[in-house]
Amino acid sequence: MGGEARQQLTDEYLAGAVGEILAHDERVRGLDVMAEVDGGVVHLRGRVDRPAQLDTVRRLAGRLAGVHAVWDRVRVAGRDxxxxxxxxxxxxxxxxxxxxxxxxxxxxxxxxxxxxxxxxxxxxxxxxxxxxxxxxxxxxxxxxxxxxxxxxxxxxxxxxxxxxxxxxxxxxxxxxxxxxxxxxxxxxxxxxxxxxxxxxxxxxxxxxxxxxxxxxxxxxxxxxxxxxxxx
CATH class of the missing domain: 3.40.50.150 (Vaccinia Virus protein VP39)
Known part of the structure; x- marks a missing residue:
């Protein structure tokens, strides 16, 4: 399998894994946050009420093997x-x-x-x-x-x-x-x-x-x- 094909499959797996964290982990469940993964970089978007909520999402996503970085465009407390x-x-x-x-x-x-x-x-x-x-x-x-x-x-x-x-x-x-x-x-x-x-x-x-x-x-x-x- 070529490197690009493997990375694409890895990105798909990681996107599903982050999605499961957001859906089922009680620390972040219910937050209006979505994730995409490209080249091992998790891209978060959405909105949260408090900075600590975004910090928790970032920390949990960053623990997954294969994640190289966590970037975001998340609106916090009503501010982009x-x-x-x-x-x-x-x-x-x-x-x-x-x-x-x-x-x-x-x-x-x-x-x-x-x-x-x-x-x-x-x-x-x-x-x-x-x-x-x-x-x-x-x-x-x-x-x-x-x-x-x-x-x-x-x-x-x-x-x-x-x-x-x-x-x-x-x-x-x-x-x-x-x-x-x-x-x-x-x-x-x-x-x-x-x-x-x-x-x-x-x-x-x-x-x-x-x-x-x-x-x-x-x-x-x-x-x-x-x-x-x-x-």
Whole structure:
């Protein structure tokens, strides 16, 4: 069986599994949330009354083997999430995302160089998508710190980059950094930079995925949680 056919079948299985969780798990049963799966990424949509309800759905879906990331367009307490799509180019991950790029395209709402401070207020957004962005920056830690700054408490940074062992990581001459899941471990904590709590980190044969949320000041994930994702 080819890789694409297997992934399609896996996505169908995972969509059914998440659907069963939403239908039968008493912690989330009755929520107006639906799920689709594409390439191992669970896409949630719908509406909930409280952030904790969405957090629970995200956590339960992320525990399934084969899930690489959990993204959402879920309306919380009557408010749609504000999402930045960094370096989006011609296409945003979701049509409602705010496209950010240094060149103007129909998908770009804010023209900005992501290697410089982002033109958004502190704690002003709910999601940041950095999809095929970090590998283009010699030093991506300032951008990661900017994502931490602009995210609201409970917000999520979604990272997607080529895995260093796959040819895609080196085939593009504009790639200047190589990433692994262990790179995400280094992003999560380090001296003199903001800490992140990993909600989900993984990879397939070509791509590294990470869902990260800002850790409270002076706090961070414990060793047991980190052991889920990192060596």
């Amino acid at each position: 999430p504000v999402a930045l799509d960094l370096g989006c180019g011609e296409q945003r991950q979701y049509p409602t995302n705010i496209g950010v790029d240094r060149r103007r395209t129909p998908s770009v709402a804010a023209v900005a160089d992501v290697s410089r401070p982002l033109p958004f207020r502190d704690a002003s957004v709910d999601r940041v998508f950095a999809v095929h962005v970090l590998e283009h920056l010699i030093d991506f830690l300032p951008l990661v710190a900017e994502c931490h700054r602009v995210l609201r408490p409970g917000g999520v940074l979604h990272v997607l980059s080529p895995w260093w062992k796959h040819v895609n990581a080196v085939a593009d001459p504009t790639h200047v950094r190589l990433l692994d899941t262990q790179t995400i471990k280094g992003i999560c904590s380090g001296p003199d930079r903001p800490a992140w709590f990993p909600l989900h980190v993984g990879r397939d044969e070509s791509t590294v995925f990470a869902d990260l949320t800002p850790a409270p000041p002076g706090d961070g994930p414990d060793e047991r949680h980190m052991a889920r994702f990192f060596d």
